[in-house]
Amino acid sequence: NAGVTQTPKFQVLKTGQSMTLQCAQDMNHEYMSWYRQDPGMGLRLIHYSVGAGITDQGEVPNGYNVSRSTTEDFPLRLLSAAPSQTSVYFCASSYSSPGRGQPQHFGDGTRLSIL
């Protein structure tokens, strides 16, 4: 059982480049989310989705786009990378909203550096 799979695990970009962080889950979870983790700031919600075709913004959405065309996949796009987006990114999924008590399953993270 793979759970939540994130690719790539590491990435270095130059300022202004674009890229997509991939996230896939095989648990048929409706809710998926992206967080970024920065030292001393915990995890901050970027975007989330409550089901295929439905996405919404979290706490720090600027500079990121998402889409949810299938239940399984929830890619995160950086359109024009900036050094401030250097971070560790985590994808998580749950049966329904974690804000209503559902525990989340996390991927192992993508470590992204923007030069």
Place this chain on the structure above:
Amino acid sequence: AQSVTQPDIHITVSEGASLELRCNYSYGATPYLFWYVQSPGQGLQLLLKYFSGDTLVQGIKGFEAEFKRSQSSFNLRKPSVHWSDAAEYFCAVGEGNEKLTFGTGTRLTIIP
């Protein structure tokens, strides 16, 4: 909006000693409360959760947490820590909407 405070950035404990990690939240009603653990280079793993009922909840790896409404706290405890407990611990709060709010984390170091 809800907020979560973990006042201890870093805690060092001797192996075999007891542990308590603090978590305070701000929310008027009873929130959904979680503790997650993150080992180096890995994602987060659920330790335990509280929704309602018995205020003392048991989790995996010998951890427990107690919800105290009067103090708006949900502290994590373990009677005897093991070297493998060295990790970062996050408290998280759900307010009944679509989002979960995480604290800033407490890094736990275990010394022999």
